[in-house]
Amino acid sequence: MKLIALMKKTNLNKFLAAGLVLAGIGLASSASAATEVLFGGGNASQTILYDRVTNLFGGSGITATIASSNSTVRSYVGSIPGAPAGVNPVTLEFSLLGAGQGLIDVSGNHTERTALGNNVVPAVGVSSGNPEVFAVAPNLFSNGVQTLIIPYAYIKNATESPNLANVTNLTQFQAVYLEGAAGTFPSIVLGGSSTNDVVYFVGRNTASAVRREVDANIHYTGSISTWTNGPTGPEVDPAGGQNSGSAVRAILAAIPESIGTVGSSDISTDTPLAFEGVPYSIANVEAGLYPLWYYEQWFFAKSPTTPLTANQLYVATNLLAAVTNDTFQTTASVFTNYFVPLQHITVSRPSDGGPITSNTY
Numbered sequence: 001m002k003l004i005a006l007m008k009k010t011n012l013n014k015f016l017a018a019g020l021v022l023a024g025i026g027l028a029s030s031a032s033a034a035t036e037v038l039f040g041g042g043n044a045s046q047t048i049l050y051d052r053v054t055n056l057f058g059g060s061g062i063t064a065t066i067a068s069s070n071s072t073v074r075s076y077v078g079s080i081p082g083a084p085a086g087v088n089p090v091t092l093e094f095s096l097l098g099a100g101q102g103l104i105d106v107s108g109n110h111t112e113r114t115a116l117g118n119n120v121v122p123a124v125g126v127s128s129g130n131p132e133v134f135a136v137a138p139n140l141f142s143n144g145v146q147t148l149i150i151p152y153a154y155i156k157n158a159t160e161s162p163n164l165a166n167v168t169n170l171t172q173f174q175a176v177y178l179e180g181a182a183g184t185f186p187s188i189v190l191g192g193s194s195t196n197d198v199v200y201f202v203g204r205n206t207a208s209a210v211r212r213e214v215d216a217n218i219h220y221t222g223s224i225s226t227w228t229n230g231p232t233g234p235e236v237d238p239a240g241g242q243n244s245g246s247a248v249r250a251i252l253a254a255i256p257e258s259i260g261t262v263g264s265s266d267i268s269t270d271t272p273l274a275f276e277g278v279p280y281s282i283a284n285v286e287a288g289l290y291p292l293w294y295y296e297q298w299f300f301a302k303s304p305t306t307p308l309t310a311n312q313l314y315v316a317t318n319l320l321a322a323v324t325n326d327t328f329q330t331t332a333s334v335f336t337n338y339f340v341p342l343q344h345i346t347v348s349r350p351s352d353g354g355p356i357t358s359n360t361y
Contacts, residue, residue, distance in 0.1 A: 035311040036091040040112050040122030041102030042129075042209045043072040043244060044150050044263035045296055046094070047334050049126070052322040053092050056080055056315075063089070068115040072096040072244065075115040080318060087311045092319070093120065098207030098243060099127035100134035107131075107140035107301050123312055125299040128263070129209035133216060133352050144297035147323050149340035151264040151293040152214050153272040153280045154178075157252040163187040163194040164257055169274040175218045178259060179203065182225040183234070187257050194257075200227040200234050202251045202260035205241035213294045214261050216353025229254040265338040285340050288347030288356050293340065 039049065054062060057078035064077040073095050079088040095102070095112040102125040105112055111119040128150045131138045154175065156164050167190045170178065174190055182201030187194050203226040204211040215221070228237040234255050242248050245266020252258050252270060259273070264282075272280035275292055284290035298320065300308065308316065322328065329341035347356050 034089050034091060035087050035309075035315055036093065036120065037124070037312050037315050038093040038095060038112065038114060038120045038122040039102075039124045039126055040095045040097075040105050041124075041126030042099035042296075043096035044128055044210065044265055045126070045148065045339065046072060046096050047265060048148070048323060048339070049094060049096075049319075050074065050076075051332070051334050052319060052328075053078075055322050055328075056092075056319055057090075066115050070097075073113075073115050080315070084311075084314065087314055090315055091116070092315065095122065096126065098205070099125070099129055099209035100136070100207040100212070103127055103131050103134055103136045103141075103299060106299060107136060109301075123300070123308055124316060126296065127209050127299060128294050128296040129212045129216075130297075130352055131299065133209075133212040134207070140302055141299045142302040144299050145320065146295045146297050146342060147320065148296050148329065148335075148342060149285065149293055149345060150209075150296050151280065151282070151285045151290065151340065152210055152217075152261060153264065153267055153292065154259055154261055154275070155249075155252065155267055155270040155272050156259050157249070158271045160253055160255070161257045161259075163192045163197050164190070164199070164259070166193060167191050167259075167273065169277055170259075171276055172218050175214075175275070176220050179215075179218075179220055179224045179226075180222050182259075183227060183236070184225075192257070197257050198234075200255050200258040201225055202227060202237075202248050202255070202258050203241045204245075204248065204261060205239060205243055208241065208243070209294075210245070210261055210263050211241060213352055214292060216294075217292050219353070227251070227255065227258070234258075282337070282340055286345050288345075288358065291356060294349070294352055295342075 053076045058081045062078040067074045075093040077091050093114045106122050106125040109121055111121050114120055154170055164187055178201050186197050187199050203224050226237045226241050227234050229251050245262035248260040248262050249270055252260050278284055278290045285293050329335050346359055348359055349356050
């Protein structure tokens with residue numbers, strides 16, 4: 001536990017040091033201007049971010065909340081109590097359309113469309129995968145600050161998949177076969193009850209950390225056979241995967257005998273499968289028994305293409321503190337049922353899908 005606490009403190013110090021350098025680059029902005037910070041990236045922890053924005057604005061301090069038709073694109077306008085002069089009002093925006101796209105846009109100075117209708121370069125990229133899994137050079141970022149741990153799971157809709165009733169576990173080899181050959185074999189191949197049905201796979205797209213991290217854990221590098229529900233039934237997904245866990249669940253509800261991949265916050269009422277004989281649970285992730293997980297991190301561009309002003313640094317630092325707060329991570333219902341606190345896990349891993357080692361030795 002002392003090691004984890006030290007790691008958290010070190011990560012926060014790295015963030016502050018890098019942010020101060022970037023702030024120095026970007027101080028040409030007016031100190032009296034309203035502060036706008038856009039977070040781009042993955043949506044696995046969107047409930048956490050939205051909850052913490054409310055906390056940051058003092059609970060009832062939000063003067064406006066604007067959401068686009070996509071729940072992963074939101075803008076919050078409010079004031080941070082006790083903020084230095086010139087910081088308020090604050091516009092905190094989120095374009096959580098995919099971890100890979102967020103990292104590309106942060107490092108490449110590309111704009112994203114906000115819920116307010118503005119084109120803004122994201123200041124922070126949120127991702128539970130390292131840049132290299134998206135073929136983005138890691139040296140384009142100053143650092144990655146760990147915020148929490150996200151588990152992933154293979155899930156089924158039990159109501160729509162009666163022939164998969166006995167399929168409660170996937171081995172690594174079965175998971176690879178499922179992703180590569182779904183749509184070509186019956187449920188009995190995975191331990192199901194029929195030789196006359198077809199098993200389908202519903203995956204995330206290549207911009208998703210869920211897709212990249214699951215594949216890293218099962219050591220899969222090929223093209224996935226991912227399906228969607230078309231006008232006449234199941235069809236190969238022309239988009240190559242879904243852009244959210246809720247979209248995956250919707251397709252599982254429409255296609256019998258289908259299995260999908262989601263982040264823990266998107267399991268909802270669907271049934272998670274065990275992996276290599278270990279049931280999905282937060283406790284099993286903390287103990288190092290369930291291997292489908294990785295750290296969510298916040299990434300900042302190293303170059304001055306996306307500089308943080310001093311005011312932006314203040315907002316980002318305070319939101320980071322709200323997200324990583326020990327009491328919040330160990331007691332809040334939006335966190336404890338879905339994510340793993342950094343200070344609770346007894347193991348660590350050095351890379352995406354890398355070996356899991358004990359922190360007690």
